[in-house]
Amino acid sequence: MARPVSTDAPDSTTVETPDRPEQLGPVFKAAAGPAKWADERLGIAGLARSNLRKVFPDHWSFLLGEIALYAFIICLLSGVFLTLWFRPSMAEIEYEGSYQLLRGLPMSEAYASTIELSFDIRGGLLMRQIHHWGALLFIAAMFAHMLRVFFTGAFRKPRELNWLLGVGLIAIGMIEGFAGYSLPDDLLSGTGLRFVDGLVRSIPVVGTWLEFLVFGGEFPGDIIVARLYIAHVLLIPGIILGLIAAHLALVVYHKHTQFPGPGRTEKNVVGYPLFPVYMAKAGGFFFIVFGAIILMSATMQINPVWKYGAYNPEQVTAGSQPDWYMGWVEGAVRIMPGWESHIGGTTWSWNVFLPAVVLMGLLFTVMGVYPFIEQWVTKDKSEHHLLERPRNNPTRTAFGIAAMSCYAMFWLGGGNDIIATQFHVSLNAVTYFLRAAVFVVPVIAFIVTKRICISLQRSDIDRLLHGAESGIIDRSPEGGYAERHVPVSDEEAFMLTEHQPRKVAELEAGEDETGVSTGKGGLKERMRVKASGFYYADQPEKLTSEELAEAKAHILGHEDHAELESNAHANGSQSEDSQSEDSQSDEITAGEDEQAGTTPS
Amino acid sequence: MRLLSSRRRHPATRALFLALALSLMGVLYATVAPTAPSSAEGPSSTQIEEGQALYRTGCASCHGLNAEGTSQGPTLIGVGAGSVDFQMGTGRMPAAAPHAQIPAKPKVYSDDEIAAIAAYIGSLDLGIAIPDIGQYSMEKPARGQFPAGHDGDVAYETALDEYYRVVAIGGELFRTNCSACHNYQGTGGALPGGKHAPSLEGVEGRYILEAMRIGPQQMPVFSADVISDEEAAAMITYLEELHGQRNNGGLGLGGFGPVGEGLWAWLIGIGGLICFAIWITRKGVRAK
Numbered sequence: 019m020a021r022p023v024s025t026d027a028p029d030s031t032t033v034e035t036p037d038r039p040e041q042l043g044p045v046f047k048a049a050a051g052p053a054k055w056a057d058e059r060l061g062i063a064g065l066a067r068s069n070l071r072k073v074f075p076d077h078w079s080f081l082l083g084e085i086a087l088y089a090f091i092i093c094l095l096s097g098v099f100l101t102l103w104f105r106p107s108m109a110e111i112e113y114e115g116s117y118q119l120l121r122g123l124p125m126s127e128a129y130a131s132t133i134e135l136s137f138d139i140r141g142g143l144l145m146r147q148i149h150h151w152g153a154l155l156f157i158a159a160m161f162a163h164m165l166r167v168f169f170t171g172a173f174r175k176p177r178e179l180n181w182l183l184g185v186g187l188i189a190i191g192m193i194e195g196f197a198g199y200s201l202p203d204d205l206l207s208g209t210g211l212r213f214v215d216g217l218v219r220s221i222p223v224v225g226t227w228l229e230f231l232v233f234g235g236e237f238p239g240d241i242i243v244a245r246l247y248i249a250h251v252l253l254i255p256g257i258i259l260g261l262i263a264a265h266l267a268l269v270v271y272h273k274h275t276q277f278p279g280p281g282r283t284e285k286n287v288v289g290y291p292l293f294p295v296y297m298a299k300a301g302g303f304f305f306i307v308f309g310a311i312i313l314m315s316a317t318m319q320i321n322p323v324w325k326y327g328a329y330n331p332e333q334v335t336a337g338s339q340p341d342w343y344m345g346w347v348e349g350a351v352r353i354m355p356g357w358e359s360h361i362g363g364t365t366w367s368w369n370v371f372l373p374a375v376v377l378m379g380l381l382f383t384v385m386g387v388y389p390f391i392e393q394w395v396t397k398d399k400s401e402h403h404l405l406e407r408p409r410n411n412p413t414r415t416a417f418g419i420a421a422m423s424c425y426a427m428f429w430l431g432g433g434n435d436i437i438a439t440q441f442h443v444s445l446n447a448v449t450y451f452l453r454a455a456v457f458v459v460p461v462i463a464f465i466v467t468k469r470i471c472i473s474l475q476r477s478d479i480d481r482l483l484h485g486a487e488s489g490i491i492d493r494s495p496e497g498g499y500a501e502r503h504v505p506v507s508d509e510e511a512f513m514l515t516e517h518q519p520r521k522v523a524e525l526e527a528g529e530d531e532t533g534v535s536t537g538k539g540g541l542k543e544r545m546r547v548k549a550s551g552f553y554y555a556d557q558p559e560k561l562t563s564e565e566l567a568e569a570k571a572h573i574l575g576h577e578d579h580a581e582l583e584s585n586a587h588a589n590g591s592q593s594e595d596s597q598s599e600d601s602q603s604d605e606i607t608a609g610e611d612e613q614a615g616t617t618p619s
Numbered sequence: 620m621r622l623l624s625s626r627r628r629h630p631a632t633r634a635l636f637l638a639l640a641l642s643l644m645g646v647l648y649a650t651v652a653p654t655a656p657s658s659a660e661g662p663s664s665t666q667i668e669e670g671q672a673l674y675r676t677g678c679a680s681c682h683g684l685n686a687e688g689t690s691q692g693p694t695l696i697g698v699g700a701g702s703v704d705f706q707m708g709t710g711r712m713p714a715a716a717p718h719a720q721i722p723a724k725p726k727v728y729s730d731d732e733i734a735a736i737a738a739y740i741g742s743l744d745l746g747i748a749i750p751d752i753g754q755y756s757m758e759k760p761a762r763g764q765f766p767a768g769h770d771g772d773v774a775y776e777t778a779l780d781e782y783y784r785v786v787a788i789g790g791e792l793f794r795t796n797c798s799a800c801h802n803y804q805g806t807g808g809a810l811p812g813g814k815h816a817p818s819l820e821g822v823e824g825r826y827i828l829e830a831m832r833i834g835p836q837q838m839p840v841f842s843a844d845v846i847s848d849e850e851a852a853a854m855i856t857y858l859e860e861l862h863g864q865r866n867n868g869g870l871g872l873g874g875f876g877p878v879g880e881g882l883w884a885w886l887i888g889i890g891g892l893i894c895f896a897i898w899i900t901r902k903g904v905r906a907k
Contacts, residue, residue: 081896085889118783119790119860136867143868154884155892162889205794205803206876299899306895314888319868320880325861326803327794335798336808336816342881433878435809444719444813 074296075276075289079166081303086159087262088307089152096149097251103139105131106247108203108240117324125203125328128243132202132323147315153198154320155311157191157343164188164385168418170405172275173389174398180268185385187261190254192343197250199321199341203243206321208329209338211242213348220370238331275405278516280509284403339432349431350377353452377428384421395549396520409478410517412471413553419467420460427456468556475558478514481506482561485573505570515566519557523550663738670739673732677713686743698833699746700737705829707733709822719813720836747832754848755824757785757856786860789853796841797854805858806874810837820862824855 042050057063074080107127113120115130117137135142164184167173173181196214200207215237219225233239273287282288290296326335340348350373357368392414393399408415430437431452438445485503492500506514525547561569626632675684681692688694695702706712710724726733737749760778765771794803800816802808807818814837819827828851834840846854872879 076900078893078896078900081900082893085892085896119787119857119864121780121787122784123787123791147868150880151884151888154881155888158884158889159892162893205798299902303896303899306899307892310888310892310895314883315869317869318883318887319866319871321877322868322871324867327790330791330795333794333798335794335803336800337802337806337876337878339877341877342884345878345881436875436878438809438813439807439815445809445811447813 069270070293071291072270072273073287073289073291074274075282075287077277079170080274082159082163082166084300084303085307086156086163087266088304089156089159089311090258090262091304092308092311093149093152093156094255096145096152097255099141099145100135100149101251103131103135103142104128104201104247106201106244108238108243113328120324120327123328126243128201128203129323129328132204136324144312144315147318147320148311150199150320151314151318152311153195154341154343155307157188157195160184160188160191161343165418165422168388169408169415170275170277171402171411171414172405174402175393176401177268177272177275178389178393180265180272181389182386183261183265183268185382187258187265188385189382190257190261194250194254194258195341196344197246197254200246201243201250202321202323203329204323204326205329205333205335206323206326206338208238208331209334210340210344211238211329212331213340213351216370217374220367221375222366222371223364225367238329273403275403277405278407278513280512282404282516284401287403337435339436342429345432346425346428347374347378347432349428349434349452350374350456352434353428353431353449353456355453381425392553395523395546395553397523397546404516406517409471409474410519412468412475412556415471416464416468420464423463424456424460427452427459431456472556472558479558479561482511482514482566483569485569503573505573511566515561517560519560520550520554522554523547666735666738667742668739670735670737673728673736674739677728678736686740695740695743697744697746698740699744699748700741701747701749701829702833702835703737703740704733704749705826705833705835707736709826711835720815723817747829750825750828750832750848752825753852755828755852755855757782757852759856785853786857789850789855789857790861792846792850793854793857796846800838802874804861804874819858824852824859827851827855827858 053063105127109127110124111127111130113123113125113130113133115121115134115138117133120133132146135146137143167181167184196210200211200214215229215233218232219229221228229237232242232245234241234245274289276282276287276289279288327333339345351370354369354373357372359366359368431449434445434448434452437443437448485505488502488504490502492502494500505511523546525544674682674686678686678695681689682695683689683692686695688696703712707728708726708730710726711721713727714721715724728736740746741748760775760782762771762775765775765778793805797805800808800810801819802816805819808816810816816837828848830838831841831846831851832843841851872883
């Protein structure tokens with residue numbers, strides 16, 4: 019592939035020897051007293067010593083989880099403001115507030131107080147919009163973070179439990195979001211509740227009883243808003259906070275994963291210390307997230323509840339959709355054929371039960387068990403702290419893209435009416451297309467992604483074997499043109515070769531030579547070998563170090579010696595320089611020391 | 620009495636009695652007989668003739684020479700002038716091509732020509748007449764209608780409050796009867812088989828009322844027995860007030876509801892923050 023050698027100068031910084039000031043500055047002097055007082059009572063110096071210098075690696079994709087965390091904090095803050103005025107009651111009142119187009123209409127207290135928040139409370143509408151945009155971003159960032167973890171294999175040992183905590187956070191975050199947008203009791207949120215009511219009722223045999231349990235009688239009843247409110251403001255945020263704490267504690271305990279690169283191994287973390295670098299970066303990023311959400315909330319209208327009107331079960335509006343994270347469930351229900359069966363006086367609503375209840379269960383089950391499936395296939399019990407580049411595990415990457423494409427097809431189904439009106443296509447055509455697409459598109463996506471990943475691996479090998487294009491064209495005496503190639507930098511070569519390609523498992527003999535069963539020829543083992551073949555059969559072989567050395571010599575030793583050598587020399591000396599600088603760069607390589615220092619006792 | 624009885628054999632008696640009976644019948648008929656639909660000007664015979672000529676040129680190929688209908692288009696006998704006013708005034712007719720649904724477009728005929736064709740079709744049989752402005756609009760109280768001073772202020776506020784209460788009921792009626800297809804903001808929605816409920820934004824109240832009464836294409840008929848003229852006027856006024864209000868809370872994002880919001884949350888929110896994340900990881904100690 020036509021990629022030039024990196025023109026970026028390699029990382030080189032002057033050695034920073036932390037020169038301790040002889041004389042403390044005014045700030046330190048002023049802080050010394052209170053710090054001592056607190057330390058004598060809380061022992062914070064010990065905590066700070068081990069944790070403030072904790073090293074984190076640098077990569078933009080490691081900040082996706084931070085976006086989720088900050089969005090959640092913003093939701094907590096704005097949510098507290100909203101609780102001061104929101105009245106979680108379905109008692110019917112006549113609206114006499116300042117929004118004229120609803121004047122005199124009967125509505126619930128919940129809806130009336132939401133309108134009041136939007137029009138009569140100073141800053142109320144902005145706070146509502148911050149809360150709503152923040153919630154959308156919270157869940158979107160969680161999904162983006164999850165995809166990053168998935169595609170880089172960060173869920174492997176020892177992080178399986180943290181992956182499960184993350185899956186739980188997404189599931190509970192979705193429920194939290196749903197409970198939240200059901201509170202205003204406007205036409206849209208009421209329609210969403212109606213949807214969930216149908217979902218609950220579709221559960222075979224016990225559905226009706228469950229509905230009565232949830233709604234305290236027939237839909238809509240008069241207590242669901244109060245129940246959702248307490249779940250939304252107390253119960254679920256509490257669980258989320260607990261899970262976040264556990265999630266972050268495990269990140270600290272396991273230490274952060276890092277992408278492969280020079281000097282990075284399974285036993286160290288290369289990056290910068292929490293204090294001061296990440297304190298500043300993370301703190302700054304919090305304000306960026308905060309600012310972005312407020313900017314969106316101040317300029318982009320979200321959920322104009324006053325236009326929807328109060329919820330009235332006999333009304334519905336075209337374009338009723340849930341918030342984006344429930345859209346795929348909505349879509350699945352929309353494209354499902356109307357199957358229903360009646361067995362002995364009970365109704366089995368497959369048309370709702372399968373796409374809503376079963377499918378949602380399926381997504382979270384697959385997400386939850388995936389790390390264990392992969393572990394079973396590879397029988398890999400070793401710890402992994404180096405991330406895998408997505409191309410280096412083609413089957414996993416392909417599986418992830420296939421799952422995403424399947425999700426996307428369901429997602430499109432949730433907006434089939436908007437697609438029909440905006441792109442002037444038939445609603446039925448969209449629906450019929452998606453019925454097939456949810457099965458076909460993931461298969462295509464799987465095959466295409468896997469092939470792309472393998473091609474990328476081959477191009478990496480190609481780059482190692484034949485070098486990078488130098489941009490210098492030579493004309494031979496015969497008149498032919500050829501571009502010179504130069505070996506890739508040692509850093510890049512390191513990055514391209516650090517992964518460990520897996521071998522397909524081989525079936526061991528079911529019996530040893532004396533005829534005693536080894537217990538390894540059973541059906542389970544045969545399935546495992548098959549799965550391993552499915553995963554790793556097409557994996558290109560990794561280059562050996564001899565091959566690499568040979569390739570480098572070969573590239574350098576090409577025809578026109580004199581010219582190339584001078585070129586190669588320049589290149590070589592540059593990489594040598596960078597290497598020597600690298601070893602003394604200010605990047606901190608936290609090895610066993612750091613590991614020992616932070617292992618909680 | 621003598622005066623009358625003595626003259627009952629007067630030669631003029633017969634003629635006078637005949638005249639009296641005729642005028643009595645005439646008055647009786649005038650009060651009982653159904654009044655013809657009246658439009659602003661009232662169709663004149665020349666207008667009807669003019670309309671017929673236009674009809675034969677532009678409409679007859681599909682709807683038949685005498686509006687009896689063909690395989691290409693339905694009969695127009697009995698649809699009324701209001702139907703013509705709606706179909707041609709919104710540009711749906713003449714149709715450019717057969718579609719799952721004939722879309723609205725800029726009108727082809729002038730207002731006078733449409734009025735003439737409407738008069739011609741209206742003259743064929745009874746049907747939906749073109750409504751008067753009072754049937755589809757409400758008068759909004761203006762401060763100028765009330766005397767100056769505090770009492771005038773109070774009277775004006777009261778009248779305005781009354782006005783909005785009626786409009787709010789119109790909104791409730793709109794959400795009950797119309798929003799299932801036309802969306803809660805009247806921005807339209809999808810229907811099966813490539814059909815759609817069109818947007819009501821910027822549509823004249825007259826056409827909305829006509830559409831309710833005639834039920835064009837996919838739309839069901841909402842007759843005056845179901846929704847009275849006053850209720851229809853409140854619904855139409857609600858839409859006008861709704862579309863006229865400023866967008867509280869920022870850009871409307873097209874009014875697509877949560878689908879649009881989700882799209883922007885991902886594109887601007889996550890997309891923008893990823894740009895910042897890339898920036899912030901390149902900044903600081905690492906930057907050269």
